[in-house]
Amino acid sequence: MSKIMYPREFFTEQWQVYQKVLDFDYMSHQGIYNCLTAILKSSFNRPITMLELGCGDASYTAKALSGLNIASYYGIDISPVALESANNNLHSLGCQVVLVEADFNPLGQQLSQEYLNSFDCILISFALHHLNLAQKDKFLAEVFDFLKPENGQLIVIDVMRREQENDLYAYLDRYLAHIRQDWTQITPEEYLLLESHISSSDFPEKVEEMIELGYKNKFNKVECLYVDPLETMATLSFWRTS
Numbered sequence: 001m002s003k004i005m006y007p008r009e010f011f012t013e014q015w016q017v018y019q020k021v022l023d024f025d026y027m028s029h030q031g032i033y034n035c036l037t038a039i040l041k042s043s044f045n046r047p048i049t050m051l052e053l054g055c056g057d058a059s060y061t062a063k064a065l066s067g068l069n070i071a072s073y074y075g076i077d078i079s080p081v082a083l084e085s086a087n088n089n090l091h092s093l094g095c096q097v098v099l100v101e102a103d104f105n106p107l108g109q110q111l112s113q114e115y116l117n118s119f120d121c122i123l124i125s126f127a128l129h130h131l132n133l134a135q136k137d138k139f140l141a142e143v144f145d146f147l148k149p150e151n152g153q154l155i156v157i158d159v160m161r162r163e164q165e166n167d168l169y170a171y172l173d174r175y176l177a178h179i180r181q182d183w184t185q186i187t188p189e190e191y192l193l194l195e196s197h198i199s200s201s202d203f204p205e206k207v208e209e210m211i212e213l214g215y216k217n218k219f220n221k222v223e224c225l226y227v228d229p230l231e232t233m234a235t236l237s238f239w240r241t242s
């Protein structure tokens with residue numbers, strides 16, 4: 001029986017496994033982050049103050065933001081290993097970068113009140129699914145208050161359950177089968193670590209549930225901008241507008 005791999009342990013002790021997932025682009029970061037650049041270009045014609053939650057090594061974020069007008073970048077992650085790489089990767093942005101080792105849940109305990117109403121964009125990529133439904137609900141309520149009241153945008157990139165996947169096990173069966181079949185460079189040992197982490201820590205919702213949760217938490221416009229062909233992941237946009 002392999003050790004249970006909760007997020008802090010997995011992304012600190014086994015970061016090299018996730019690094020391999022990034023290197024082989026198994027979670028389609030390349031395409032998703034190209035879309036992210038396009039989304040930010042069309043959303044903002046002003047310098048962007050940015051907060052990223054669960055930023056990891058920020059390698060794809062740094063590429064997606066290069067060439068955009070970024071006023072400041074604030075990143076939060078629980079993995080010191082990931083943050084060390086993020087520090088190197090974000091140098092090229094040429095703006096003020098603050099990186100904090102912390103748990104983004106609950107957000108109000110990590111970010112001081114001075115950041116209320118202050119971010120143009122809050123990005124959370126492949127990290128929100130670690131919260132259960134009640135925690136996601138509370139998270140959206142908290143995040144809302146840190147966005148600028150006039151056109152602040154939360155962007156959620158994450159794994160999602162299919163419409164017909166009413167329980168988590170259906171999703172887990174499908175996603176783990178996809179990894180076994182398509183992540184061909186993953187060794188059997190690495191698969192066991194991934195399986196242990198995913199089975200204990202992944203709680204994805206359906207796209208429609210996330211949209212409902214957004215409207216429930218006062219967001220004025222919530223849209224799904226992208227779903228991948230395998231229906232494993234989506235990019236969602238939540239606008240705070242007055």
Ligand SMILES: C[S@@+](CC[C@H](N)C(=O)[O-])C[C@H]1O[C@@H](n2cnc3c(N)ncnc32)[C@H](O)[C@@H]1O
Binds near residue numbers: 012018056057058
């Ligand atoms: C799957 S990785 C995604 C990293 C990066 N955002 C990406 O898209 O490649 C999840 C990241 O979220 C971080 N994370 C997970 N739960 C967290 C929490 N509650 N607070 C802070 N960081 C968290 C992990 O340490 C890890 O770096």
